[in-house]
Amino acid sequence: YARGPEELEELARTAADVVNGIVGSAGLPASVAALESGNRLALANKESLVAGGPVVLAAAERGGGEIVPVDSEHSALFQCLQGEDLSSVTRLILTASGGPFRDRADLSDVTLGEALAHPTWNMGPRITIDSSTLMNKAFEVIEAHLLFGISYDAIDVVVHPQSIVHSMVEFADGSTKAHVGEPDMRVPIQYAITYPDRAPGGERFDWSDRTLTFEKPDxxxxxxxxxxxxxxxxxxxxxxxxxxxxxxxxxxxxxxxxxxxxxxxxxxxxxxxxxxxxxxxxxxxxxxxxxxxxxxxxxxxxx
The missing domain is CATH 1.10.1740.10 (RNA polymerase sigma factor, region 2, helix turn helix motif)
Incomplete structure (x- = not known):
């Protein structure tokens, strides 16, 4: 294991497949090291791409590395885009659970306990609060733009409280592809590691007695x-x-x-x-x- 930033960078340069789950912008050097060394980067550290987008993309172009997203929403988009011509894409649609305050009008007196009570996902404190403010979704919009080269005008966010549809891609012919499944991070993590293959695993989705709702964010x-x-x-x-x-x-x-x-x-x-x-x-x-x-x-x- 690595004992400091320099050793992390060295590991990222020498491993053919790198999973970056370092919290915050501290993950940026390892992401750049992996990509400029021509390695595949399974990216769970969205902050490194959000904060250093031009630097990360330049490293990938320079070294020939490949980014496979681990975030559930971007993995969903990535999977929906397999085999598709990006020129036929008219819209990327990121889904958001809406967090604990989706139906709360007054947010002036929110407590820490309320902000940490996410209705769907079990996450760390910062990302849970970012989900409640929709800051996390703002990061994901930027990440989608950088990963797929789609204009911000063609990236939408829709609130989907059930967190069953993880994201969608709309095409020029009016059709839409959606990635559907239980909210289970093991699926996108496994896909990022095994891509382009699919390995057995994951929970079977039961379509019966399901109601899926969607609404615009406020x-x-x-x-x-x-x-x-x-x-x-x-x-x-x-x-x-x-x-x-x-x-x-x-x-x-x-x-x-x-x-x-x-x-x-x-x-x-x-x-x-x-x-x-x-x-x-x-x-x-x-x-x-x-x-x-x-x-x-x-x-x-x-x-």
Whole structure:
């Protein structure tokens, strides 16, 4: 096993198949190392792609590495796109459970316990809170754009509380392909490791007595989703700033130093203060990450 960042990078360079599940932007160097060495990267660390998108894609082009997504939504899109011509794709549709506050009008007094009570998935604290604010879905929009080269205007989010349809692809002829299954992360993880083959496993899906519902997300109650689209369209350092600021804001909420509603405010103010800068190297991304964290921490401290 690796005992530090340098050893992680060395492992990523030497292993033909790399699974990156490192939390946060710390996973970026390993992702770049794997791809520029021509290896297959099963990517579960969405932050490295969100924060360092241009750097990660350049590494893949430079070294010939391949990204196979592990996130359930992006694995679903990836599987739906197998054998398809990307020029025939008219829309990518990411599904969101809606989190614990889908039907809650007033989010001003949300408690930590309420934010951590995800109705479908059992995840760590940050990603669970990001799911409740739809920040996680904002990251996934950016990730989908980077992975598949589809315009932000052609990437939609739909709330699907049952978490049975993991994502969908719409085509020029009006047809839609959906990836359907029980909410079980073992399926996309296994597919990323065995791709292009499929290995036995997974729970058989029972179609009987199932009701599946879909609705539009509320951008007013969940402003971080809209900020994610804005940051993605701005490009450059904006997604890295958004990721760093969100991590600081979420931790401040967990620590009881800010209210739930201030998470979005801190992210928005951090994006405004940092602006958009070019990022060409891992060092550029990590420098933006550090500076953005400092800015977000200063804002959080003044709240």
């Amino acid at each position: 951008f007013d109650r969940f402003p971080l989703l809209g900020l994610g689209y804005d940051a993605g369209r701005a490009g450059g350092s904006a997604p890295a700033t958004m990721n760093a600021a969100d991590e600081i804001a979420v931790q401040a909420f967990i620590d009881g130093r800010i209210s739930y509603g201030m998470i979005a405010t801190i992210v928005e103010m951090s994006l405004e203060r940092m602006g958009v800068q070019a990022i060409d190297t891992v060092a550029d991304v990590l420098a933006i990450d550090t500076e953005s964290r400092n800015v977000a921490a200063e804002i959080a401290g003044s709240c």
